[in-house]
Amino acid sequence: MLLRARERAAQLGCTPVLPGAGALLSVLAAAAQARAVVEVGTGAGVGSLYLLRGMPADGVLTTIDLEVEHQRAAKQAFAEEGVRPTRTRTISGRAADVLPRLTDGGYDLVFVDADKDGYPGYVEQAVRLLRPGGVLAVDNALWHDRVGDPARRDELTTVIREVGRAVRADERLVTALVPSGDGLLTAVRR
Numbered sequence: 001m002l003l004r005a006r007e008r009a010a011q012l013g014c015t016p017v018l019p020g021a022g023a024l025l026s027v028l029a030a031a032a033q034a035r036a037v038v039e040v041g042t043g044a045g046v047g048s049l050y051l052l053r054g055m056p057a058d059g060v061l062t063t064i065d066l067e068v069e070h071q072r073a074a075k076q077a078f079a080e081e082g083v084r085p086t087r088t089r090t091i092s093g094r095a096a097d098v099l100p101r102l103t104d105g106g107y108d109l110v111f112v113d114a115d116k117d118g119y120p121g122y123v124e125q126a127v128r129l130l131r132p133g134g135v136l137a138v139d140n141a142l143w144h145d146r147v148g149d150p151a152r153r154d155e156l157t158t159v160i161r162e163v164g165r166a167v168r169a170d171e172r173l174v175t176a177l178v179p180s181g182d183g184l185l186t187a188v189r190r
């Protein structure tokens with residue numbers, strides 16, 4: 001099923017989370033017993049399926065995307081995987097508009113995987129949304145190995161590098177950068 005979802009993601013030109021980082025998402029969701037999860041950037045639903053695999057059966061994934069067509073593909077992937085419709089809440093809109101409407105401390109895990117220039121704002125919102133012990137995961141934290149190369153100073157690399165620095169320096173969080181896939185920055189809310 002993941003394979004079909006990946007194929008649809010490729011057709012839509014939307015890069016899904018890579019397998020190593022995806023498997024880690026399942027583990028993080030299971031470890032956090034994540035009943036309430038937010039995904040920023042639904043795409044074709046690949047990351048969503050990894051999250052749902054780790055979540056308890058009564059958990060609900062809220063997933064946000066600007067592109068209705070991407071969410072349609074994701075819903076197809078959920079149906080193929082046999083995910084009950086009550087387990088997912090898809091919200092169409094700009095993440096910067098949707099996230100502020102979600103409840104403080106109401107979530108067990110937030111996965112950030114949308115437009116990279118929005119990452120600083122999404123991460124700040126994620127920290128607000130997480131309950132103590134909740135988990136933050138940020139995809140593409142290595143950004144094709146450009147983040148670790150000080151010679152790379154293009155705008156997106158700089159934004160992602162700064163997000164990594166800010167998360168590591170944030171005393172509300174305990175952080176680890178896992179070099180799986182394109183890099184998964186993970187943190188637990190104290």
Ligand SMILES: C[S@@+](CC[C@H](N)C(=O)[O-])C[C@H]1O[C@@H](n2cnc3c(N)ncnc32)[C@H](O)[C@@H]1O
Binds near residue numbers: 014017041043
């Ligand atoms: C990398 S893809 C998400 C991949 C998905 N998480 C997965 O693993 O399969 C990024 C998604 O973010 C969405 N996106 C881009 N800018 C956005 C914004 N400002 N608000 C919400 N979604 C956005 C795109 O439409 C795209 O579907």
